[in-house]
Amino acid sequence: MKLTEIRSTLREIGVSPVKTLGQNFLHDKNLARWIAEQAEIASEDYIVEIGPGLGALTEFILAKGARVLAIEKDGRLAKFLREHFVNAKIDIKHADALEFAARTLLAQPRVKLLGNLPYNIASVLLLRWLTYPSPFSLVILMLQKEMAERLAATPGTKNYGALSVQMQFRYRIKLLRTVRASNFFPEPDVDSAIVRLEPRDARELPACDADVLVDLVRRGFGQRRKQLGKLLREQVPNWDEAAAAIGVEADARAETLSLEQWIALANFVRPIRRAEAKEEYFPVVDEKDRVLRAAPRGEVHANNLLHRTVHILIFNPAGEVFLQWRARTKDRHPLRWDSSAAGHVDAGEDYAEAAARELEEELGIETELSEIARLPASDRTDQEFVRLYRGEYDGPVRLNRSEIEAGAYFPPSIVTGWIAARPGDFAPGFAECWKAFCASAQTEL
Numbered sequence: 001m002k003l004t005e006i007r008s009t010l011r012e013i014g015v016s017p018v019k020t021l022g023q024n025f026l027h028d029k030n031l032a033r034w035i036a037e038q039a040e041i042a043s044e045d046y047i048v049e050i051g052p053g054l055g056a057l058t059e060f061i062l063a064k065g066a067r068v069l070a071i072e073k074d075g076r077l078a079k080f081l082r083e084h085f086v087n088a089k090i091d092i093k094h095a096d097a098l099e100f101a102a103r104t105l106l107a108q109p110r111v112k113l114l115g116n117l118p119y120n121i122a123s124v125l126l127l128r129w130l131t132y133p134s135p136f137s138l139v140i141l142m143l144q145k146e147m148a149e150r151l152a153a154t155p156g157t158k159n160y161g162a163l164s165v166q167m168q169f170r171y172r173i174k175l176l177r178t179v180r181a182s183n184f185f186p187e188p189d190v191d192s193a194i195v196r197l198e199p200r201d202a203r204e205l206p207a208c209d210a211d212v213l214v215d216l217v218r219r220g221f222g223q224r225r226k227q228l229g230k231l232l233r234e235q236v237p238n239w240d241e242a243a244a245a246i247g248v249e250a251d252a253r254a255e256t257l258s259l260e261q262w263i264a265l266a267n268f269v270r271p272i273r274r275a276e277a278k279e280e281y282f283p284v285v286d287e288k289d290r291v292l293r294a295a296p297r298g299e300v301h302a303n304n305l306l307h308r309t310v311h312i313l314i315f316n317p318a319g320e321v322f323l324q325w326r327a328r329t330k331d332r333h334p335l336r337w338d339s340s341a342a343g344h345v346d347a348g349e350d351y352a353e354a355a356a357r358e359l360e361e362e363l364g365i366e367t368e369l370s371e372i373a374r375l376p377a378s379d380r381t382d383q384e385f386v387r388l389y390r391g392e393y394d395g396p397v398r399l400n401r402s403e404i405e406a407g408a409y410f411p412p413s414i415v416t417g418w419i420a421a422r423p424g425d426f427a428p429g430f431a432e433c434w435k436a437f438c439a440s441a442q443t444e445l
């Protein structure tokens with residue numbers, strides 16, 4: 001929209017821009033078109049736009065043929081957009097983007113996030129929307145220039161801080177260009193900038209305990225002028241040794257550590273201990289799940305022999321299910337999402353014993369389990385007879401990081417939509433277990 005159009009439209013719909021909603025409307029059409037182009041939109045994409053306003057960007061997104069979900073907090077603007085974009089492939093939601101559960105977007109195969117964000121909510125919104133697992137394959141945002149510089153900042157610069165490290169751990173971030181305040185009506189007090197965030201493949205960086213990393217980073221940048229050795233005295237009592245191990249001076253400050261050095265520090269504080277390679281023996285069974293003999297793991301897998309597995313689904317009091325993201329070092333299905341805990345039945349063990357052991361080994365918890373399904377061995381279960389258990393748990397889980405990269409609770413409806421839209425995100429055995437769980441839940445109702 002041109003400046004004259006923006007003014008006349010606002011007059012017609014009786015809206016004067018609200019500062020607290022960050023209502024600064026973009027009136028440079030070429031720039032709006034350029035922003036939409038950065039998202040490399042294909043017609044099969046699902047685009048989420050935060051704060052569409054009068055539709056400056058929306059128009060160019062729709063022109064690419066993609067479906068759009070536009071979330072606008074101002075009801076008057078949402079009403080205008082509905083009347084303006086009739087018959088278009090757009091769903092205009094009158095809502096606060098901060099209240100929207102971005103994880104529901106996992107139920108779409110390919111989602112991109114775009115927006116000229118209201119500045120006062122940008123940092124909270126980024127931390128809420130861009131958590132892991134990210135539903136977005138690409139994010140293009142216009143932000144206050146200083147915020148954009150913080151996101152993309154490199155070590156040793158004044159903008160480099162906790163937000164930079166946290167976001168760069170998950171995303172590759174590039175500052176695309178700055179935009180003058182004069183491109184907006186009304187003019188904001190400061191310039192803006194456009195950033196591009198692309199989720200990283202987890203293997204781009206070494207594995208570490210993300211909770212430890214975030215804790216160290218937040219504390220480390222808490223007082224920028226102070227030396228890390230003093231700030232992290234409690235978390236890293238042997239700081240001199242840690243500094244030497246990660247390759248920084250003993251008097252280093254937070255801003256001098258690269259992302260890789262922060263990861264190395266997290267690993268110094270809480271190393272990921274790989275389980276010792278020991279010869280495991282599994283019971284080999286016949287097609288009726290009767291034990292024939294015990295055989296080493298390697299032989300069982302190499303020869304596709306029928307064997308046994310347990311899967312456990314843990315629910316919190318809110319009814320959400322805990323899923324684990326399998327470690328990158330797993331020989332089968334690394335970096336796929338899976339049941340809360342899962343594992344082979346060992347030789348000499350029954351299913352229920354294996355379930356209790358796996359739960360303790362992988363999540364560090366003990367709780368009563370009930371069997372909810374039995375699955376026959378097939379290609380889809382990797383030739384495993386599966387027994388599926390469920391349990392309730394209200395408390396912290398202690399992830400075994402040698403087995404699990406990360407984990408989180410999800411509402412079951414999100415899991416169902418996510419599996420349908422992105423089956424490749426999951427270990428195949430889990431998809432079968434989830435079907436069985438849904439069938440058992442239906443029977444219960």
Ligand code: SAM
Pocket residue numbers: 021022023024025026027050051052053054055056057071072073074077095096097098115116117118119121
């Ligand atoms: N996209 C339009 C453009 O480029 O001209 C408008 C951008 S303007 C900077 C920010 C928009 O976000 C406004 O339309 C405002 O009403 C909306 N907004 C503010 N807070 C919001 C929130 N919490 N959730 C959704 N939209 C919000």
